[in-house]
Amino acid sequence: MKKGVLRPGHMQIRVLDLDEAVKHYTEVLGLIEMDRDPQGRVYLKAWTEVDKFSLVLREADVPGLDFVGYKCLNESTVDTLRQQLIEYGCTVEDIHENELNGCGRRVRFDSPTGHVFELFASKEQTGRWGVSNHNPEAWPRGLRGMKAQRLDHCLLYGPNIAGTVDLFREVLGFDLVEQVLDGDTRVAAFLTSSMKAHDVAFIECPEPGKLHHISFLLESWDEVLRAADLISMTDTSIDIGPTRHGITHGKTIYFFDPSGNRNEVFAGGNYFYSDHEPITWDAEQLGKAIFYHDRVLNDAFLSVLT
Amino acid sequence: MKKGVLRPGHMQIRVLDLDEAVKHYTEVLGLIEMDRDPQGRVYLKAWTEVDKFSLVLREADVPGLDFVGYKCLNESTVDTLRQQLIEYGCTVEDIHENELNGCGRRVRFDSPTGHVFELFASKEQTGRWGVSNHNPEAWPRGLRGMKAQRLDHCLLYGPNIAGTVDLFREVLGFDLVEQVLDGDTRVAAFLTSSMKAHDVAFIECPEPGKLHHISFLLESWDEVLRAADLISMTDTSIDIGPTRHGITHGKTIYFFDPSGNRNEVFAGGNYFYSDHEPITWDAEQLGKAIFYHDRVLNDAFLSVLT
């Protein structure tokens, strides 16, 4: 939080069939539907999140990511960073208050990897779902499916990650936590604005604006098993896991929503402070860096790199 | 234990390099070396086992299984079953006391699938390793690697599993816990002489006398993760996992010893009583039956079936 960016506050993704997607994110992931808007978008949140929503589903012909919004400490942080983004050379667009229900004005900007990001500071706070701020119980009864705790991060890929990484470090105050080096070239970068092992990550690939996965936090390795069981019981398409990542050391499973957007649920992993040196992985160890147990990339991951 | 057979008491396997194998089974699996004999065989046990040894390593040119020995309630059980094995048509061989260090006489017999089995009732009891029978602590300090708790079962494959299954049920009093049916043909059978989800399992394949894996019990799903981490840290060859089996519902990981013998470590899973109906899996669900999360067989498992 060196420059006032708190966390990933929302992601808007495209889904091919809204009803199927809502069913997936509520019944399998365990998110809570919070709102819908006249455009037909559906607003969801995970139960530990205090803001009204974190995931927005938009029906479209092609799956993928519309944008990621980072919540800032206050409006003056947004003002300051908006000016610095312009000075850095970004194209900045101002999105008016309530374009997303319950969300204040957003500052949208582009990036060298072709992804769209936003900054905002104000969003309606509905509080943790099912637990109070007054003598709160440990967790709410009535959670469904995987009981995802929060939208945690996303892994994006595109060309020129050097450019986007520089933007996040220099303008937004993110820190580099882990990286993969191919000789002198940084082919993957994991960045944080907090103590988390990553708030966003980038992998170099020729095609711009791509989404590898959006990721949700679970309570424990036991819950990763339960998630894996639910994937099987619900005939959800699995990618890989349960396993551990080398990078971040999180315990993880990858699977797909009905539109083909990759989801991750994970638990645990490293923590970070700004005085820590980044961790470096050699590109020839990429298999172990990504999938610590198998130590090889599966076909789906290999296809990202080409 | 309908006819007095308690449990798998020992397995003797062939390894290509004894020192490498001992290092693997002690430092990775966490077994304890208990003895060596003039033939050069090495005797190992897991820490919760009260008998002196359960795994015997023999150096040879080809890996695989020499034999599995089942411990019986007493010598009269061995006498009775020996006679019934002969009547059933088995070729029976009497192995004299102390052919294995500290083990009483064994009754060895053949089987339709080409595997060699034994019955015995007497073996030196050294007690649980590192804990006493008097005010015992919960677990011993000083365990290494995966901290395997006991040699649990093996999965064998060969032709005519119908014959071997009949032998185990009719003569030895094992129960059929789970099975895979391809139409009317039972292509896999999981048998128990106890409450365990399996004490032995068989899969139909053309080649006789084959070993798929020997399996060791762990404490928990957390320990399966720890095992997976150790597999990676020690550059041990992994097959698949961590995952869950459909059959038995155990939480598992498969990997290989340095000679290519497949090992499993697992935790949890179903229990069984003799009044339970067997669970049946359809052959077209074999992927899910074996690897519950991926729901497809990997190449290594597919090669077993042909």
Add this chain to the structure above:
Amino acid sequence: MKKGVLRPGHMQIRVLDLDEAVKHYTEVLGLIEMDRDPQGRVYLKAWTEVDKFSLVLREADVPGLDFVGYKCLNESTVDTLRQQLIEYGCTVEDIHENELNGCGRRVRFDSPTGHVFELFASKEQTGRWGVSNHNPEAWPRGLRGMKAQRLDHCLLYGPNIAGTVDLFREVLGFDLVEQVLDGDTRVAAFLTSSMKAHDVAFIECPEPGKLHHISFLLESWDEVLRAADLISMTDTSIDIGPTRHGITHGKTIYFFDPSGNRNEVFAGGNYFYSDHEPITWDAEQLGKAIFYHDRVLNDAFLSVLT
């Protein structure tokens, strides 16, 4: 199962308010209501149990245990044991078929500690709740509360446990797994008819026919935490835990149903085979034997002993 006794098949307990009790055992423990009878008794089961019911609630003015019934391998086992009970000196009563809904005839007998036991071999099998015997999923969705897996054992106290222990060992073929010795006097005994760390346990005390607790199996230590959380969330009266027992080494928590009957839910612990020596605890280590972490008895447990 040396003499054909499989397991605890049912326990009938007395509750002061039936509705409150049903709510507790279904919503907190997670048992499933299976039936009611004209006497007003309520029949419950845990989800992994194949028989129709295991717990019977009877409304009465005083809480406690009516009887424990052990399921046998077959009717001829019941006949044989019935005769041996009579010869041993027990008062035997024949309970007719369907006195408990869906249960065959039962042979009821008394014991030196003042408890009433039964043997039976036939009970309607409804199968595991929510999962099939055909390509079964790992667990059923829709379980509530603690998701208890099975009725596992009970701990009883009364005078002359030496007599009841002798009865269980000599007539019913149970094994002594663990014991507490005060000098030469066995003041506590943990007995099994299977691989379980105990199917029944006894503690010496002056008052006859007392119930310390009925116990249900959970999946894991994580589920013991979840149970503890639910105890707090539902304002259920707690006794002690989460903790570990020294005896059996199970991970446990004790609490009370609304009538004051003590419940346990637990996970893990030792396994047993008939060739194992019993484990012995010294009476001066009783605190550690019962509550391994605190190493002292709490007031509730101390009151049992006097």
Add this chain to the structure above:
Amino acid sequence: MKKGVLRPGHMQIRVLDLDEAVKHYTEVLGLIEMDRDPQGRVYLKAWTEVDKFSLVLREADVPGLDFVGYKCLNESTVDTLRQQLIEYGCTVEDIHENELNGCGRRVRFDSPTGHVFELFASKEQTGRWGVSNHNPEAWPRGLRGMKAQRLDHCLLYGPNIAGTVDLFREVLGFDLVEQVLDGDTRVAAFLTSSMKAHDVAFIECPEPGKLHHISFLLESWDEVLRAADLISMTDTSIDIGPTRHGITHGKTIYFFDPSGNRNEVFAGGNYFYSDHEPITWDAEQLGKAIFYHDRVLNDAFLSVLT
């Protein structure tokens, strides 16, 4: 990190017997001894910490806390905060570089509750113990005891916590995460400078400068059980647990070092961002707030309050 304070960087505590204390913190907690100085102080760290040390043991006649030092982002942060502390009215003392081996200059200041705190920005970084920053394994082999991961926080008590809380919020930029209110009086406050549920906590009591406990992070609830087992195995004095806190919802166990300083090891719990409202507990719910399962304070905790 609103004003550049990263985390608790070190605590110096007094122990009655240095050898016993070192044995406790290394063999039971699993810390690593890193250095000793001419004064005889012993420097320890937990394995995930990158700085050279976090815990300093000083032999003395009375146990307790000497001081807590917070690591800042850089030296200019220390300069700025030093000036603001003076303006706030604190007595500030400059401690020269290397007064603690490998640590830069420290700014020491007093507080209304009678505790001594420090700020510093420079300390030798030896890196995580047993794992590299280059292709790191998931965890180091060779860890002992509870495998504590980091020194996490401390709970302090004294008079006028309102004053110390104000100091931490206004000058050091800490946030109030949770509080206990007795009517309008805040009798307990949990503060963070990061995403952690607390970096320091205060409870009101008449006696100044008291230490309730120092706390270390563990990996999981499974590791809390393992810690509890080790407490029993090593005859370490236990206070309470395993259990969960209501405040923070962490899973915890309290015990004592040989000098009577209370230790906590814990896992999990809430996370925090600066836009979160504080959680409030009523004083009449203090039992549940502190010990979520028992819902009553034990005698040791009650004695803190008087």
